[in-house]
Amino acid sequence: MCLIEFQHVTKKFSEQFVLNNFSFKINEGDKVQISGRSGLGKTTLFRLLLGFEKADSGNILFNNNNLEDKSFWEFRKSVVYISQDLNIGYGKVRNFFTETLFLKSNLHIKSKALAMLDNYLDFFEIPVSFLDKNIEELSGGEKQRIAIINALLLERKIFLLDEISSSLDNSLKIKTIDFFLTKPDFTVLYISHDKYLPKGFDIRTIKFDVL
Amino acid sequence: MNGAPDLTLFSMFMSGLLLLIPLFLVWYFKMGLFNSLLISTFRMAIQLFMIGFFLEYLFKYNHFIINVLWFTLMITVAVFSVIKNSNLNIKHFFLPVFVSFALANFFVVLYFNTFIVQLDYIFEAKYIIAIGGMLLGNSLRANVVGLGDFYKSIHKEENLYFYKLALGANKFEALLPFAKKSFVAAINPTLASMATMGIVSLPGMMTGQILGGSVPLVAIKYQIAIMIAILASTVLSIGISIVLTVKYSFEKSGVMKKNIVK
Incomplete structure (x- = not known):
């Protein structure tokens, strides 16, 4: 089933094309790697999807409905977005997780998510004692993993991942990539320069070299 | 006297x-x-x-209409000054900030006249203009800091705001941390001056009253009442300003309009 579709999307920043008549279909369960020259294009793709930028022309469909003003709010509740920007908040790590779960739209999964927290901490090699640390004290790689765990707690199945393994060491990097790309029910769009791909899984690619 | x-x-x-x-x-x-x-x-x-x-x-x-009109004019000038000094877009902000200032300051000054000074005529020019002016001056200062800080930090920390939206926050939930921070920044100077009041300097109103012939113990009572009134009108005006301007400042998608912060 087609989940997300870009139809002839064009986006310019000060006369420079970032996307030019871009069309692409993403089906449920697809894993799509977005790579290529650094620049605005890749992250812009995510920002357009989430409604943080407006396309100059073209449509973006989610479940065959046009994404626009109001429907962005619904879309944001269905996807997980992990940005490469590690400014994820202030204060205690524990409060960071509970703040996310106390958002009105996440309240229904709160208790289930909290029960899963220890498992995720363990899997991503974050000691439980980190819950009482301040986010500001954490390293880039630690913040990155905290953001990943925060995202996974939400039990959503569509992932927009923007260079989420860039600050992780090699074994964690492989573990993280495997985690997302080997789950049949996850739909994953990920921006990454990594050469590593798990074997035996079908990964589609969008390359931004042509623009 | x-x-x-x-x-x-x-x-x-x-x-x-x-x-x-x-x-x-x-x-x-x-x-x-x-x-x-x-x-x-x-x-x-x-x-x-x-x-x-x-x-x-x-x-x-000492006519009701003239007094109210004059105070409204004072509010108008204060609102222009807030918007100019906080580098915000006047076209979007004049009306909401004006409504906020009018509500907060009229309410507190009339409360002050009715229940604290217990005037027979609560629109008494001397009180509306002198007390109202002090409230207004403080609302002005607090809003320059608070309102400016609110929109500038959303602009500066746009990614953090977007991150909250992407986690499923509604606009209110995503803006609340920014509003809290700006609120604190806005009322901190008032709290600091209250905490040193009488030791570092005698406040202007007290000085005026003492020179005007009031005994110090009367002057301090007025000073205590006016400081609390200032705190109330400051908190009210910054709160209402944020709530009302937020309506005009964001696209339906939740993204802040481009021309809000100059």
Whole structure:
């Protein structure tokens, strides 16, 4: 089933094309790697999807409905977005997780998510004692993993991942990539320069070299 | 109550003579402020004389409509000043900030006149304009800090705001941390001045009352009441300003409009 579709999307920043008549279909369960020259294009793709930028022309469909003003709010509740920007908040790590779960739209999964927290901490090699640390004290790689765990707690199945393994060491990097790309029910769009791909899984690619 | 003695022409001349000290220093060290110092002093004198005559009549007629209109004019000037000094877009902000200032300051000044001073005539010009002016001045300062800080931090930390939206936050939930932070920034100076009041300096209102013949124990009671009133109107005005301007400042998708912060 087609989940997300870009139809002839064009986006310019000060006369420079970032996307030019871009069309692409993403089906449920697809894993799509977005790579290529650094620049605005890749992250812009995510920002357009989430409604943080407006396309100059073209449509973006989610479940065959046009994404626009109001429907962005619904879309944001269905996807997980992990940005490469590690400014994820202030204060205690524990409060960071509970703040996310106390958002009105996440309240229904709160208790289930909290029960899963220890498992995720363990899997991503974050000691439980980190819950009482301040986010500001954490390293880039630690913040990155905290953001990943925060995202996974939400039990959503569509992932927009923007260079989420860039600050992780090699074994964690492989573990993280495997985690997302080997789950049949996850739909994953990920921006990454990594050469590593798990074997035996079908990964589609969008390359931004042509623009 | 016997008021402060009038200042004679000689007194005003002697006051002008004191101006020679800053003028001489500015000229001697070539600070390039000579003209602006003269102009500022001249403007202050002319404006105050004009307002002095005006207030004489305002207090004499003491008419409901004139008093309310004059206070509304004071609010209008304050609102322009807030928007100009916080570098925000006046087209979007004038109306909401005006409504916020009018609600907060009229409410608190009328409360003050009715329940604290217990005036027979709560639109008494002296109180509306003097007390209202003090409230307004503080709302102005707090809103320059608070409102400016609110929109600038959303602009600066856009990614953090977007991150909250992407986690499923509604607009209120995503903006709340920013609003809290700006609120604190806005009322901190008031709290700090309350905490040192009477030790570091005698507040202007108390000084005025004491010179006007009030006994210190009466003056301090007024001062306590006015400080609490200032806190109330400050908190109200910054809160209402944020709530009302948020309506005009964001696209339906939740993204802040491009032209809000200059």
